[in-house]
Amino acid sequence: MKTLLFTALALVAFAGNSVLCRLALKDGAIDAASFTWIRLLSGIVVLLLLFSQSKTSTAAPSKGSWKAAFMLFLYAITFSFAYTLLDTGTGALILFASVQITMILAEFMSGKRPLWAEWVGVTMAFMGFVYLVLPSVSTPSLSGFLLMCLSGVAWGYYTLAGKGSRFPLSDTAFNFTRTLPLLALLFAFTFHDIQANADGIILAVISGGLTSALGYAIWYVALGGLSGIQASVLQLLVPVIAALGGVLFAGEVLSMRLMVASAIILSGIMVVILGKYFSLRAR
Secondary structure, X not given: OHHXXXXXXXXXXXHHHHHHHHHHHHOOOEOHHHHHHHHHXXXXXXXXXXXXXXXXHXXXXXXXXXXXXXHHHHHHHHHHHHHOOOOHHHHHHHHHHHHHXXXXXXXXXXXXXXXXXXXXXXXXXXXXXXXXXXXXXXXXXXXXXXXXXHHHHHHHHXXXXXXXXXXXXXXXXXXXXXXHHHHHHHHXXXXXXOOEOHHHHHHHHHHHHHHHHXXXXXXXXHHOOOOHHHHHHHHHHHHHHXXXXXXXXXXXXXXXXXXXXXXXXXXXXXXXXXXXXXXXXXX
């Protein structure tokens, strides 16, 4: 139940983050570089405040890693710039395909072999995801494609880095904090080109302090109860949740495509989870 609850909260946070990024970057409220450093800096402030009030702050918890911090920064910066070059559907397709491939290859490289049911479930879920975003997919620019691929690989690595986390809040807080040198370099090279209005700054702060900082810490908690395959396929629900949020809060139409895609993705996820469950029972 703990894994289920934290997974659901993390996916909702990811969906919210996707909406905030789209609003800020697609509408030109803020430039990609400024959005990135404001987003991560806001996350650092919120996470350090939470960590200072936590019980583990007086112990000797783990403090993340420089590799995870670099992947976090790489994901954030490439995602922001790619979003300015790609439409929403194309960007989502490239991003989540890259995440899936990265995490499945990592399973192979670690000596784990997905079960046949997991292969079937992942394929089903991804087909449902492609069906959902297909109407808005267009031929991407090469630079946008490469940036979003890199973003997906970085996020896949950052997710895998959290699977063994014993102190999710501590690891997330220190991973964010370790990006400070990179944020300083980013600001030094781009402050002459800052283009941001009040709405863009507010969206970046909310994205960093709420949906990113808290969402990523919660995700690290959830990863303790998920396999790599389960973690990768569950993230395909993010665009579905974002679309349902648009229906509930923005008056968007609940289309047949969204309902069909949601059913296919959920069915694929159930095949992955139940396949793992029955395999373990059989053993």
